[in-house]
Amino acid sequence: MSAMLEIENLSVHLDGPDGRRLVDDVSFDLADGQRLGVIGESGSGKSLTALAVLGLLGHPLSASGSIRLSLGDGDTVDTVSAPGRRLDGVRGRTVGAVFQEPLASLDPLMRIGAQLAWPLRRHRGFRADALRRAVLDALAEVQLPEPERIARSLIHEVSGGQRQRVAIALALAAEPRLLIADEPTTALDVTVQAGVLELLQAAVENRGMSLVFISHDLPVVAGIADRVVVMRGGRVVEIGDTRRILTAPREEYTRTLVGASRALDDLLPARPAGSDGPTSGGTE
Amino acid sequence: MSVTVLTEAERNPRSRDTRSRRPRRRTSVNLLVGGVLFGIIAVVAILSLVALPFEPSDTTGGRLQPPSPEHWAGTDRLGRDLFTQLMIGARLAMLTGVGAVAIAAVLGVLVGLVAAMAGRWIDDALSSLLDIAIAFPTLLLAMLVVAWRGASLESAILAIGLAGSAVIARLTRVTATRVLAQDFVTASRTSGTGTLRLIRLHVLPNVWPTLIVPLALQFGGAVVAEASLSYVGLGSPPPNASWGRMLQEAQSTVLVAPTAAILPGLLLVATIIGINLLADGLRDVADPTGRTLR
Numbered sequence: 010m011s012a013m014l015e016i017e018n019l020s021v022h023l024d025g026p027d028g029r030r031l032v033d034d035v036s037f038d039l040a041d042g043q044r045l046g047v048i049g050e051s052g053s054g055k056s057l058t059a060l061a062v063l064g065l066l067g068h069p070l071s072a073s074g075s076i077r078l079s080l081g082d083g084d085t086v087d088t089v090s091a092p093g094r095r096l097d098g099v100r101g102r103t104v105g106a107v108f109q110e111p112l113a114s115l116d117p118l119m120r121i122g123a124q125l126a127w128p129l130r131r132h133r134g135f136r137a138d139a140l141r142r143a144v145l146d147a148l149a150e151v152q153l154p155e156p157e158r159i160a161r162s163l164i165h166e167v168s169g170g171q172r173q174r175v176a177i178a179l180a181l182a183a184e185p186r187l188l189i190a191d192e193p194t195t196a197l198d199v200t201v202q203a204g205v206l207e208l209l210q211a212a213v214e215n216r217g218m219s220l221v222f223i224s225h226d227l228p229v230v231a232g233i234a235d236r237v238v239v240m241r242g243g244r245v246v247e248i249g250d251t252r253r254i255l256t257a258p259r260e261e262y263t264r265t266l267v268g269a270s271r272a273l274d275d276l277l278p279a280r281p282a283g284s285d286g287p288t289s290g291g292t293e
Numbered sequence: 294m295s296v297t298v299l300t301e302a303e304r305n306p307r308s309r310d311t312r313s314r315r316p317r318r319r320t321s322v323n324l325l326v327g328g329v330l331f332g333i334i335a336v337v338a339i340l341s342l343v344a345l346p347f348e349p350s351d352t353t354g355g356r357l358q359p360p361s362p363e364h365w366a367g368t369d370r371l372g373r374d375l376f377t378q379l380m381i382g383a384r385l386a387m388l389t390g391v392g393a394v395a396i397a398a399v400l401g402v403l404v405g406l407v408a409a410m411a412g413r414w415i416d417d418a419l420s421s422l423l424d425i426a427i428a429f430p431t432l433l434l435a436m437l438v439v440a441w442r443g444a445s446l447e448s449a450i451l452a453i454g455l456a457g458s459a460v461i462a463r464l465t466r467v468t469a470t471r472v473l474a475q476d477f478v479t480a481s482r483t484s485g486t487g488t489l490r491l492i493r494l495h496v497l498p499n500v501w502p503t504l505i506v507p508l509a510l511q512f513g514g515a516v517v518a519e520a521s522l523s524y525v526g527l528g529s530p531p532p533n534a535s536w537g538r539m540l541q542e543a544q545s546t547v548l549v550a551p552t553a554a555i556l557p558g559l560l561l562v563a564t565i566i567g568i569n570l571l572a573d574g575l576r577d578v579a580d581p582t583g584r585t586l587r
Contacts, residue, residue: 101485113476128484
C-alpha cells in the first residue's frame with residue numbers, strides 16, 4: 010500500500026521576530042484508502058496542520074518541514090514548498106476539505122448550484138446540460154431532498170444539516186483522493202451529526218478515498234477512523250490504531266481523554282440514534 | 294403575561310403584519326422615487342443631445358424675460374433661453390457623475406484589491422498613500438488639476454474621480470480583506486480556484502454591495518463638486534452652461550429674475566436626492582441576504 014500523505018517534521022510558526030511555534034515538529038503519514046482521526050483540544054494545532062496540508066497557510070503563518078501528497082500517478086507534490094499556482098491544480102482533484110461552520114464555508118451571495126458547478130466544470134470538464142445534471146447528481150449523492158430547489162437556493166435558505174451536506178458535495182465535486190474534514194459535525198445538532206457522519210463514511214467507502222478527520226470529540230473519531238493521532242500544544246502526543254488508543258493508551262494525556270469520554274458514556278444509557286431529517290428554520 | 298399580550302394586540306393588532314412588510318415597501322418607494330427623479334434628469338440630458346428648443350448662443354429672446362409659452366424658463370440677461378441652458382446643464386451633470394464615478398470605481402477597486410490581496414508591505418504602503426489622498430480636500434485637488442491641465446469639464450471629472458477613488462480604494466481594501474478571511478474563500482481555494490477566478494467569483498460579488506451606496510453618493514457629490522468648480526469659474530468654460538455657472542450668472546439679477554437662480558438649484562437638489570434614493574433601493578436588491586459584510 011502506497012502512502013497518500015506523508016508529513017515530516019512539520020512546524021508552523023508566526024512570522025515576525027518572536028516567531029512563536031504553533032505546530033511543532035509533527036510527523037505522521039496516511040496510507041492510500043486509510044482513515045485517520047486527528048484529535049486534540051482547541052489550540053492543539055490540528056486545524057493548522059490541515060491548512061498546511063492544503064497549502065493554505067497565509068500571512069502571518071509559515072510552515073517548514075515537508076508534506077508530500079501523492080498525486081495518484083506515482084508523482085508527489087510538497088505542499089510546503091510548492092508554488093501557489095502548482096497547488097491550484099492539486100487542490101480539488103487531489104485533496105478536498107470540509108470545514109466546521111457550513112454557513113461560513115459557502116458564499117452567501119452565490120446560488121448553491123452555481124458554487125457546485127465551478128469545480129465540476131474545472132476539474133471534470135462538464136458543460137451546459139451535462140453540467141446541470143452533474144450538479145443535481147452531486148446534490149442527490151449527499152442525499153439532499155429536492156436537488157432542483159436546493160440548487161436554486163442561497164445558502165442561508167437551507168437548514169444547518171443541509172448546509173453541511175452541500176459543503177460535502179462541494180468538497181467531493183472534484184473527486185479528490187484525500188478528504189480533510191475539519192470538525193465537520195461540531196456546529197451541528199446531535200441528531201443531524203449522525204446523518205452527516207454516515208454520509209461522510211459512505212462517501213469515503215464508495216469512492217475509495219483517504220480521510221483525515223479532525224475533531225475534539227473522541228467517540229466520533231473512534232467511530233470513523235482506523236488510526237488516531239492525538240495532538241496537544243502543537244505536538245503529536247501519540248499515534249496508534251484506534252482500538253489500541255481506546256483500550257491501551259500509552260500516554261497520560263490520551264488516558265485522560267479516553268477516561269473523560271468513558272465517564273460521559275457511563276452517565277448516558279446509550280448514545281442517541283440520530284437521523285438527519287429535514288430540520289426546520291431558515292427555509293421560510 | 295396574558296394581559297401584556299392582550300394590550301399589545303389591542304394597541305397594535307397588525308403589528309406583526311406591518312413589521313414583516315415594511316422593509317419591502319420602503320425599498321420599492323425608494324427605488325421608485327429615486328428612479329423617477331434620476332430618470333427625468335437623465336432623459337432630459339439625452340434629449341439635449343438630440344434637440345434643443347433654441348441655439349445656446351441665440352440671444353434674440355429679450356433680456357431677463359419671465360417664463361412664457363415660448364421660453365419655458367425665461368431668458369437670462371443676454372437674452373438666451375434658460376430652458377436650453379438647463380438641458381445642457383443636465384447633460385454636463387450626468388457626464389460629470391458618470392465619468393467621475395467610473396474613474397473612482399475602476400481605479401479604487403483596482404488599488405483596493407491589490408492592497409488586500411498582496412498584504413504585507415504593499416498593503417501598508419498603499420494604505421498610507423490612501424490616507425494622505427483622503428485627507429486632501431476634493432476642491433483643492435480639483436484646483437491643482439485645473440492649474441495643471443486648464444479649466445475644462447475633463448479636468449473637473451478627472452479631479453473629482455481621483456479624489457473619490459481614494460475612498461473607494463480604502464473601502465474595497467477593508468471589505469475584500471474581510472471577505473478573503475472567510476471560510477468560503479478557503480473552501481473555494483480548496484477546490485483549486487486560482488486568484489483571478491477567486492476575485493471574480495467571490496471577492497467582487499461580496500464587495501460590490503458595500504460599494505454601491507458610496508459610489509452613488511459620490512455621483513451626487515461629483516455633481517455638486519462640478520457645480521462648485523463652475524461657480525468659481527474652474528469648471529467647463531462658456532458657452533457650455535453648467536448649473537453651477539448658471540447659478541453664478543443669475544446671482545447679480547436674483548431679485549429681478551429669481552427663476553434663473555432657483556431652477557438650476559432645484560435641479561441640482563433633485564438629481565442628488567434621486568441618486569441617493571436610487572442607491573438605497575439598489576443596495577437592498579444587490580444583497581438578497583440583507584446582511585452585507587460591513
